[in-house]
Amino acid sequence: MKKTALIMAGGRGERFWPKSRKDMPKQFLSLTDDGKTMIQLTVERILPLVEMEDIYIATNRDYKDLVRRQLPGIPEENILCEPVGKNTAPCIGLGAVHMQKKYGDATMIVLPSDHLIKYTNIFVNTLSEACKVAEQGENLVTLGITADSPETGYGYIKFRTEEAIGNAFAVEKFVEKPDLETAKKYVASEQYLWNSGMFIWKVSTILNNMQAYLPRIHEGLCRIGDAIGTERQDEVLEKEFSAFDAESVDYGIMEKAKNIFILAGTFGWDDVGSWLAVGRIKAGDELGNVIDGNVVMVETKNTIIQGTQKLIAAVGLEDLVVVDTEDALLICDKNSTGDIKKVLERLREKNQTKYL
C-alpha cells in the first residue's frame, strides 16, 4: 500500500523563546550541530519509507513561506494551511481527506515536526513494522516511548502484552498527563509508555474513526474533500475548518476507539520540550557546559549558552540557560524553564509584541 506522511507543523511553541518567535516557531529552528532545522530532520528521517512527493505538511498561512523555503522538495499542493489552529484531530482529518482524494486509500504516518530522534535506522524499522500492523484490518497504531523517568509533562499509554501483533501490543487506555505520584506508579508497573504523538493508520481507518467519534468534524471534512481541486476549495476550507471544535486526536479518538496497538520506541526520542534539551542533544565540555557563540567562561558549570557574535562572559555560573538573540536576551535558571511562558505573558501585558 502507498505510504504517505502528514507532518504537523502549525505549532507556535513558546518554550524556545527568545529564539523561537511567533513568526519563527521551534520546528523551523536548528538546535542540532548539523545546522538542519527540526522539520527538515523530520522529513529526512522518513525518506527511506515515504517518497518526498507523498509527504504532506499541515501548517498555517503564516508559516507557508517558511515551509517552502526549508523544504523546497515538498510539492506546493502538499502544504496544507489550516485557516485556524483547531488542535490535532481536524489537522489530521484535513491531511486524510487530501490523501483520500489523491490516493483513494494509503498508509498514513502522522508525525510532529519538532521532535528529535537519535537512531534514525531503528526509528525507520519501527515505523515500517507499524505500517504493517496498520495495513491489517482497521488498526490504529501509535509509537510509545520507553519511560525512563516519571515525567509529568507527557501523556501515558497503558498496554497489554497478552494481545499483540508481532511487537505491537494492544492498547488498554490513553491517560493524560499524570501527577508525580501517579507517574511513578506508571513507570514502576512497566505497563505504560509515553505518548509520543506519532500515529500510523490507513487513511480509510482514521476517517472511519472520525465518522464514529467526531461525526460533525467528519461531515465538514467530507465537504472540504469534495471541494479539493475546485475553485471553491479555499472558501469551503475556510468556512468548514473555522467551524470545527478544537479537538485532540488523543482525546477525541484514541481514548474511545478500538483496535489500537502500540510499538515501543527505543530510538532515542526527544520531544525537545525546553532549552534543557539542548544540554541533552549537544556535546558538552567536561564541566557539563554546552556552548555556542563567542563565549568566555570562568568557573562555570552545567550551563547552556546560545550566543551570536556578541561576546558573552560567564563567571561563576551554575545550572543556567543563557540565550542571546539580536533583540532579546534570556537568562534562566535550569529549574525555571517552565516560567519562560510568564515572560511572554508579561510582554503581552506590556504590549511589547515585537518580542513575541
Added chain:
Amino acid sequence: MKKTALIMAGGRGERFWPKSRKDMPKQFLSLTDDGKTMIQLTVERILPLVEMEDIYIATNRDYKDLVRRQLPGIPEENILCEPVGKNTAPCIGLGAVHMQKKYGDATMIVLPSDHLIKYTNIFVNTLSEACKVAEQGENLVTLGITADSPETGYGYIKFRTEEAIGNAFAVEKFVEKPDLETAKKYVASEQYLWNSGMFIWKVSTILNNMQAYLPRIHEGLCRIGDAIGTERQDEVLEKEFSAFDAESVDYGIMEKAKNIFILAGTFGWDDVGSWLAVGRIKAGDELGNVIDGNVVMVETKNTIIQGTQKLIAAVGLEDLVVVDTEDALLICDKNSTGDIKKVLERLREKNQTKYL
C-alpha cells in the same frame, strides 16, 4: 591659604568590565541615577572648598579628551598627563610641582576620581577640618573610613586617640591589605580605620617629605617643575617621569613619615570596587533587584541588571550580576566578581583586544 585639589584619574580599572574599557575606565562612567560620571561628581563635591580653576586632574594622554569633555570647566593647563603610570607618589609629586610653580605654596587636597560619597555636606566639613590641620606646621592628613566589616580589600590605618588636633588623631601606622583574621582583629580593636586614599597637606609639606623619603623622585620633580612654562616642558616631563620608579604614596611616604593625622570619615564613602556597589548605590525593588534597561523579571531576586535597549528576560535568578553592552555581555555570580579580571586575561590570551 589657597586651597587646591589634585584628582587622580589615570586608573584603568577592570572591575567594571564590560562597561569600563581601556578607553573608558570607571572614573568616566556614570553609575548613579543622576547620570553624572564619577569624576564629575568628585569635582562637584569639592566646589564649596576649592575654585574650579584651582582643581588639577592627573591622568594620562589617552584620557585627556575624556577629561576635557566631561569637565569643560577645568582649565586646559590643569589637566596633567603622566607619560606613563608610576603609581601615586610620582602622580602626586607632579601635581605638587605644578601647584608650587603657580601658587608658591597652597593647601593640596588629593582625591581618587572613582569613589562615591553619600553625604557631601559632611564630607566637605571633614575636608575643611583636614585643611586646617594640614595648614598647621608640616602635618600630613588623611581621611580614614569607619570600618563596618573586616574587609580584606582595603589598607588599614592605626591611630592613637591620645594625641590629637581637634578631631584629627595621630596616625601610628599604615598597614597593607590584611588577611581576614587580621582584619577582624583590626575592626574589633576600634583602633583602625580603612585607608581611603584621600590626603590633605600643604604643597611644601609633601614636597619636603618626598625629598626626605623619595629623593630620586624629588630630584626629577624639581627638574620637571623648572621646565614648566618653558618650551622644554613636555620633553623634560617625558624624560624624567618615565625614569621614576613606580611608587605608592602609602608605601613610599606615609609608612615612613612623621606628623600624620587622620580624620574619621562618616560621610557614606564607597570605593565602588565592583559591580556589587551598584546594588548598594541604587534603589532596589522589594526583592533586592537593582535594574536598568528593558528588563522582564520572573521569580528573580537580589540580582543586578544593567541593560541597554535590548530586552533582557531574567527567570528564576538569584544573586547574579548581568551587564549588557553593545558588543559584550557579562553574567557573573555575585560571589565571583573578583574573577572578572580572569575574563580579561582570557581575552588577552585570545587576542580579542577590542573587548578590553
